[in-house]
Amino acid sequence: xxxxxxxxxxxxxxxxxxxxxxxxxxxxxxxxxxxxxxxxxxxxxxxxxxxxxxxxxxxxxxxxxxxxxxxxxxxxxxxxxxxxxxxxxxxxxxxxxxxxxxxxxxxxxxxxxxxxxxxxxxxxxxxxxxxxxxxxxxxxxxxxxxxxxxxxxxxxxxxxxxxxxx
Numbered sequence: 001x002x003x004x005x006x007x008x009x010x011x012x013x014x015x016x017x018x019x020x021x022x023x024x025x026x027x028x029x030x031x032x033x034x035x036x037x038x039x040x041x042x043x044x045x046x047x048x049x050x051x052x053x054x055x056x057x058x059x060x061x062x063x064x065x066x067x068x069x070x071x072x073x074x075x076x077x078x079x080x081x082x083x084x085x086x087x088x089x090x091x092x093x094x095x096x097x098x099x100x101x102x103x104x105x106x107x108x109x110x111x112x113x114x115x116x117x118x119x120x121x122x123x124x125x126x127x128x129x130x131x132x133x134x135x136x137x138x139x140x141x142x143x144x145x146x147x148x149x150x151x152x153x154x155x156x157x158x159x160x161x162x163x164x165x166x
Contacts, residue, residue: 022164023049030066030106030138033162035155038064049159051152062144062152064159071137079137080111080130094118098125105131105140106165116146125149127156133165 023040024031025047034040034049041048048065071079089095092115100113110131117124127142140163142156 031164061148064142069137076132106163
């Protein structure tokens with residue numbers, strides 16, 4: 001019995017010690033727990049994390065970034081219609097929708113869309129998740145190359161699930 005308790009305690013200590021801590025944006029209004037090996041962008045004006053591997057080709061595997069904008073008293077669905085449904089096909093180079101749906105982020109209703117885009121002849125797979133809180137639109141942009149998307153998609157959603165608002 002003591003051996004089982006000792007192993008359980010050791011496992012719990014290892015789990016707690018290896019857990020990532022919450023990282024906050026510059027004004028501490030939103031935070032998330034980055035997945036293992038995801039590094040915060042050195043630019044203090046960005047709330048962005050990247051996963052790179054020097055062994056991968058290309059070395060970029062994925063990024064997640066959160067930006068905010070005033071919602072101007074519009075609902076999530078109104079903003080979604082204006083910016084995503086109407087504008088994405090017009091302004092995003094090579095836009096091709098894969099899927100879209102609804103979710104909950106930080107106890108707020110959220111909409112998400114997954115799509116392809118091209119930039120400098122490179123194909124990217126994107127996941128954009130939006131929600132509104134206190135007259136602020138939060139836009140979470142997850143970017144990967146299709147080759148690595150299946151490997152990082154679960155990590156995108158795991159990080160999104162850790163989002164905390166202050």
